[in-house]
Amino acid sequence: MKGEIKKILILISFLFILNGANAPFSFSSTIDELKSQINEKNNQIQNIEEEIKRLQEEINKNSALANTLKNQINQLNLQKQKLQKEIFLTQKEIETTSLNIQELSTEINIKEKEIQEKIDLLKETIKKIKETESISILEVVLSKENLSEIFGNINQTEMLQDEVNANLDDLKELKLSLEEDKKEKETQKKNLENYQAKLVDQNKLVEINQKSKNQLLTQTKNKQTNYQKLLSEKIRLKNALEAEIDRLEEQIKIQIDPNSIPKAGSGVLAWPFTDEKMKSCRSYEKELGNVYCITQYFGRTPFATQNPQIYKSGEHKGLDFRAAAGTEVLAADSGIVAGTGDTDITCPNASYGKWIMINHNNGLSTVYGHLSLIKVVPGQYVKRGELIGYSGNTGYSTGPHLHFEVRATRGTQITKRESMVCTGRIYTIPIGSISSYLNPLSYL
Incomplete structure (x- = not known):
C-alpha cells in the first residue's frame, strides 16, 4: 500500500512541475523592457x-502664393525640412521594427523552451503512468483495505490521463502560437529591409532637393527678373516640344479596337499611391472638390483651355495628383516596364x-511623369502596388x-x-496616336 501511494505522489508531483513550466519568469523583465521601449518609439513616431503634417500644410499654403523666386526658394526649403523629418521618421520606424523583432525572438525562445520542457515532462509522466498501470487489478484489490480506496485509485489514474490529454492540447496551442510568431518575425524583417531601402532613397531625395535649389540660385543669380525670364523660357520650350510631339502623334494612324481594352468603369487599375496617402486626400476635399488629391482632370479641362500658354492643344492628356516631392508612387497594375527616361536631359x-x-x-x-527618383528599369516585371518611384517636380511642372x-x-x-527644338540632342519619350489616350478615371 505504501508503494502504491508513493507512485501516485510521484505522478502528481510531475504534473505539478509540468503546469508550473508555463511561466518562465527569467524572460518577463526583458519583454517588459522591450514593450516599454516600443511604446516610447511609437509616441516619438x-x-x-x-510635424510632417504641419510642414505639408505650410507647403500647400506656399504653393498657392505667387510664383516668385522668393516663394520658390521657400518652397524648396520647406520640402527639404519635410524630407529630413521623413528621414527621422524612417529611422524611428527602423528602431521600432528592430525592437519588435527582438521581442518576437525572445517570445519564440520562451515558447520553444516551454514546448521542450512539456515534451520532456510528458514523456516522464507517461512512463510513470505505464509503470502504475503495469500493476494488476488483483494486486490493487489485495493492497487496499476497502472498496473506496480501490475506486479512488482507479479515479486518480483516469484523472492523470485527463491531465496528460490537457497538456497535449496545450502543446498544440503553443506550437500554433510559435508558428504565428515566426511568421510575424519574417514580416517584421521584411518591413525592416523596406525601411532601410526607403532611408537610402530619402537621403537621395534630399540631395536632389539641394541640387534643385543650387541650380535655381545659379540660373537666376538670386534675382526675380532672371527668374521671370527663366519661367518664360520654360514655357517657350514646353510649347515647342509639345508641338513637335503633337506632329509626330498626328502621323500615327492607329485605330483602337474597343474590344482590345477593358470596359470603362471596370476598375482594373489601382490608385498609384499608398492607402495612407489616399486617406490623407480626404482632408483636401473642400479645397480640391474631390477626395482623391486630383488637381487637374483629363481632357478639355477649364485649366487647360484657360491657359493656352501652357496647353496649346487645350487638352490635358492625363490626371494630375497633388503629391509632395518624395511621395511614393506605385504601379497601378502588374506589368512590364516598357521604358523610363528623363526629358530634362534633352530639353530641361x-x-x-x-x-x-x-x-x-x-x-x-500607364505613364507616370514629373518623378524625382525612378526605382525600376526597362524590362523589369512589377507587381500591382509595387514601389516604382517618387513624385517630384521635374520636367515642365508648376x-x-x-x-x-x-x-x-x-x-x-x-x-x-x-529633337528639332533642342537641336543635337536625342530624346526618349512615349508617344501615341490621339485615340490611344484614355481617361484614367474610366479604369481607376
Whole structure:
C-alpha cells in the first residue's frame, strides 16, 4: 500500500512541475523592457508624423502664393525640412521594427523552451503512468483495505490521463502560437529591409532637393527678373516640344479596337499611391472638390483651355495628383516596364521630366511623369502596388505633383529621336496616336 501511494505522489508531483513550466519568469523583465521601449518609439513616431503634417500644410499654403523666386526658394526649403523629418521618421520606424523583432525572438525562445520542457515532462509522466498501470487489478484489490480506496485509485489514474490529454492540447496551442510568431518575425524583417531601402532613397531625395535649389540660385543669380525670364523660357520650350510631339502623334494612324481594352468603369487599375496617402486626400476635399488629391482632370479641362500658354492643344492628356516631392508612387497594375527616361536631359523643364511607362497584360499602359527618383528599369516585371518611384517636380511642372496617364498599349510606343527644338540632342519619350489616350478615371 505504501508503494502504491508513493507512485501516485510521484505522478502528481510531475504534473505539478509540468503546469508550473508555463511561466518562465527569467524572460518577463526583458519583454517588459522591450514593450516599454516600443511604446516610447511609437509616441516619438506619432509626434514626428504631426510635424510632417504641419510642414505639408505650410507647403500647400506656399504653393498657392505667387510664383516668385522668393516663394520658390521657400518652397524648396520647406520640402527639404519635410524630407529630413521623413528621414527621422524612417529611422524611428527602423528602431521600432528592430525592437519588435527582438521581442518576437525572445517570445519564440520562451515558447520553444516551454514546448521542450512539456515534451520532456510528458514523456516522464507517461512512463510513470505505464509503470502504475503495469500493476494488476488483483494486486490493487489485495493492497487496499476497502472498496473506496480501490475506486479512488482507479479515479486518480483516469484523472492523470485527463491531465496528460490537457497538456497535449496545450502543446498544440503553443506550437500554433510559435508558428504565428515566426511568421510575424519574417514580416517584421521584411518591413525592416523596406525601411532601410526607403532611408537610402530619402537621403537621395534630399540631395536632389539641394541640387534643385543650387541650380535655381545659379540660373537666376538670386534675382526675380532672371527668374521671370527663366519661367518664360520654360514655357517657350514646353510649347515647342509639345508641338513637335503633337506632329509626330498626328502621323500615327492607329485605330483602337474597343474590344482590345477593358470596359470603362471596370476598375482594373489601382490608385498609384499608398492607402495612407489616399486617406490623407480626404482632408483636401473642400479645397480640391474631390477626395482623391486630383488637381487637374483629363481632357478639355477649364485649366487647360484657360491657359493656352501652357496647353496649346487645350487638352490635358492625363490626371494630375497633388503629391509632395518624395511621395511614393506605385504601379497601378502588374506589368512590364516598357521604358523610363528623363526629358530634362534633352530639353530641361519642357515635358515629363523623369517618367516611367508600364505595359499591362489587359491592353492598357500607364505613364507616370514629373518623378524625382525612378526605382525600376526597362524590362523589369512589377507587381500591382509595387514601389516604382517618387513624385517630384521635374520636367515642365508648376509644382510637385504626379502626372498619370492611361493609354491603349496598341497605339503607344517609346520613341528615340533627335529633337528639332533642342537641336543635337536625342530624346526618349512615349508617344501615341490621339485615340490611344484614355481617361484614367474610366479604369481607376
